[in-house]
Amino acid sequence: MSAADTETGQPAWRLLLTYVRPHRAALFAGAALSLVTGATGLMLPLVARELIDDLAHDRAITGALLAMSGLVVANAALGALGGYVLRRTAESVVLGARRTLSSYLLRLRVAAVDRTEPGDLMARITSDTTLLREVTTDSLVGLGTGGLTLLATLVMMGLVDPVLLGVTLAVVAGAGTVLGMIVPRINRASQQAQDAVGVMGAALERMLGALRTVKASGAEPREERTLHEAAEESWRQSVRAAKWSAAAGNTAGLAMQVAFITVLAVGGARVATGAIDIGTLVAFLLFVFYLMAPIQNVVAAVTQYQTGKAALARIQDALRLPAEPPARPAPLPAPGAEPASVAFRDVRFRYADDLPYIHHGVTFEVPARGMTAFVGPSGAGKTTVFSLVERFYDPGSGEITLDGRSLADWDLASLRAAIGYVEQDAPVLSGSLRDNLLLGNPGADEAAVAAVVKTTRLDSLVERLPDGLDTLVGHRGTKLSGGERQRVAIARALLRRPRLLLLDEATSQLDAVNEAALRDTVADVARTTTVLVVAHRLSTVTMADRIVVMDAGRVRAVGTHRTLVAEDPLYAELAATQFLAAGA
Numbered sequence: 244m245s246a247a248d249t250e251t252g253q254p255a256w257r258l259l260l261t262y263v264r265p266h267r268a269a270l271f272a273g274a275a276l277s278l279v280t281g282a283t284g285l286m287l288p289l290v291a292r293e294l295i296d297d298l299a300h301d302r303a304i305t306g307a308l309l310a311m312s313g314l315v316v317a318n319a320a321l322g323a324l325g326g327y328v329l330r331r332t333a334e335s336v337v338l339g340a341r342r343t344l345s346s347y348l349l350r351l352r353v354a355a356v357d358r359t360e361p362g363d364l365m366a367r368i369t370s371d372t373t374l375l376r377e378v379t380t381d382s383l384v385g386l387g388t389g390g391l392t393l394l395a396t397l398v399m400m401g402l403v404d405p406v407l408l409g410v411t412l413a414v415v416a417g418a419g420t421v422l423g424m425i426v427p428r429i430n431r432a433s434q435q436a437q438d439a440v441g442v443m444g445a446a447l448e449r450m451l452g453a454l455r456t457v458k459a460s461g462a463e464p465r466e467e468r469t470l471h472e473a474a475e476e477s478w479r480q481s482v483r484a485a486k487w488s489a490a491a492g493n494t495a496g497l498a499m500q501v502a503f504i505t506v507l508a509v510g511g512a513r514v515a516t517g518a519i520d521i522g523t524l525v526a527f528l529l530f531v532f533y534l535m536a537p538i539q540n541v542v543a544a545v546t547q548y549q550t551g552k553a554a555l556a557r558i559q560d561a562l563r564l565p566a567e568p569p570a571r572p573a574p575l576p577a578p579g580a581e582p583a584s585v586a587f588r589d590v591r592f593r594y595a596d597d598l599p600y601i602h603h604g605v606t607f608e609v610p611a612r613g614m615t616a617f618v619g620p621s622g623a624g625k626t627t628v629f630s631l632v633e634r635f636y637d638p639g640s641g642e643i644t645l646d647g648r649s650l651a652d653w654d655l656a657s658l659r660a661a662i663g664y665v666e667q668d669a670p671v672l673s674g675s676l677r678d679n680l681l682l683g684n685p686g687a688d689e690a691a692v693a694a695v696v697k698t699t700r701l702d703s704l705v706e707r708l709p710d711g712l713d714t715l716v717g718h719r720g721t722k723l724s725g726g727e728r729q730r731v732a733i734a735r736a737l738l739r740r741p742r743l744l745l746l747d748e749a750t751s752q753l754d755a756v757n758e759a760a761l762r763d764t765v766a767d768v769a770r771t772t773t774v775l776v777v778a779h780r781l782s783t784v785t786m787a788d789r790i791v792v793m794d795a796g797r798v799r800a801v802g803t804h805r806t807l808v809a810e811d812p813l814y815a816e817l818a819a820t821q822f823l824a825a826g827a
């Protein structure tokens with residue numbers, strides 16, 4: 244079995260058919276048009292013979308001329324129409340594969356994405372799907388029309404002389420054996436060429452995602468080398484595939500020459516013995532000549548299929564990554580909805596089976612309403628608490644509840660609809676400021692947007708920007724400052740009217756005025772919503788209703804700033820060093 248067959252258990256052509264099936268009517272129409280176009284071409288010599296006959300016998304040639312003109316026009320028109328229908332169908336197959344893949348990638352589990360290179364996944368959607376285009380038209384149609392013509396020609400040959408057909412088939416079978424050895428090599432080389440395109444996509448994504456750091460580190464030559472190496476590897480493998488494809492094509496050509504010579508020799512001997520007459524031999528040789536085109540079509544279809552098969556294998560690999568079940572979007576909490584309570588009971592968690600545990604039995608309870616700060620040394624597992632609440636990952640053991648109900652029992656979309664999440668690096672997506680604010684609640688009205696813009700102190704920024712809320716913020720929000728990005732992320736989360744707000748405070752500082760303003764905003768929000776914050780600032784922890792101190796994957800103390808400073812040495816140390824530095 245080849246790479247495409249092994250893991251899914253079903254051959255690649257079946258997978259191809261699942262993409263092609265919705266367009267089978269159009270594909271058959273295109274193939275039928277191609278056959279009819281071919282037939283009109285074959286009729287031309289007959290009409291031409293008629294015309295010459297008419298001239299020779301002094302008959303009017305108008306009819307034959309009209310018929311010839313009609314055939315020429317029909318041939319061109321049907322050919323163009325057939326070509327268009329086939330190409331359009333192939334594009335629809337590509338579209339179908341791209342839709343399936345992009346929907347699937349959106350549903351991928353975060354843990355699955357952790358183990359992949361986004362650039363490689365992108366290459367699968369953009370580059371691999373493109374290869375399905377040729378495989379649809381060249382392989383399926385080529386195999387269909389070429390196969391039919393081949394069969395018809397073989398039947399005719401059998402009728403003319405079965406012995407010579409046997410001779411021809413023996414030669415063709417020999418060539419088939421050679422092709423059988425070449426074809427897997429085309430598949431392997433194509434797969435490696437596409438893998439190299441994926442590696443290049445991953446390297447590009449890595450470099451463009453950190454372009455400033457690459458430039459500042461003077462790392463351009465090394466990054467350039469990595470990119471060039473991936474491009475060269477793809478070139479090497481594509482050239483290897485081209486070499487084997489050329490060998491396959493020429494093997495078919497050579498086989499036909501050998502068949503021609505063998506038929507001539509064997510046929511000549513048969514004519515000499517009187518087994519067949521010379522007319523039969525000439526007719527048979529003509530058929531051998533006619534056999535050339537369909538055989539080359541079929542060989543081209545098989546070689547083209549190998550490239551498509553390699554692409555299909557890569558697409559299927561992506562579709563086998565673990566994904567969340569498809570879900571319909573859930574409504575956001577109604578205005579004034581009750582805040583949520585959260586509890587962890589003896590939660591043990593690791594990011595992958597081959598990685599160490601991060602949470603070693605985390606237990607805490609957060610009642611509805613109010614603000615709870617999570618503090619602890621870097622790497623203690625605070626952000627991981629948020630990832631588990633959002634169900635980006637599932638715990639290995641123990642239980643996490645929201646409103647007293649296990650997260651496993653929640654519909655994923657409803658769970659996430661109840662939560663607003665501000666990540667530590669506050670991602671801002673390319674697009675306008677408004678797009679970014681409305682990301683989590685596209686239905687929010689102008690008044691709601693204006694209100695969050697005001698509470699997060701984005702109003703002065705919006706006034707300054709040339710197009711206000713419609714100003715484009717650049718790839719990953721590069722046109723905004725770090726503090727502005729954080730405020731955009733908070734505004735976006737607030738616009739969802741969350742029943743639970745998860746705020747992973749940025750370690751970088753906001754300026755004093757904005758920090759105070761945001762502190763007031765969060766304090767306001769905490770009056771009506773449950774707020775969990777991974778705190779890096781003293782100002783945040785001092786206003787928290789409770790503080791959960793985490794260390795090395797465990798909760799070591801829970802209390803208020805005042806009690807913890809007195810009772811927990813680690814907290815006292817953190818408060819004296821880290822927080823004081825940040826909160827000064």
Ligand SMILES: Nc1ncnc2c1ncn2[C@@H]1O[C@H](COP(=O)(O)OP(=O)(O)OP(=O)(O)O)[C@@H](O)[C@H]1O
Pocket residue numbers: 357594598601619620621622623624625626627628777
């Ligand atoms: N996606 C991931 N895959 C594997 N390990 C991870 C992943 N995310 C985090 N970790 C590891 O889990 C541990 C806890 O990370 P976490 O982000 O929860 O810490 P934290 O307490 O929030 O730290 P900080 O205060 O520095 O943000 C770290 O050792 C980190 O290396």
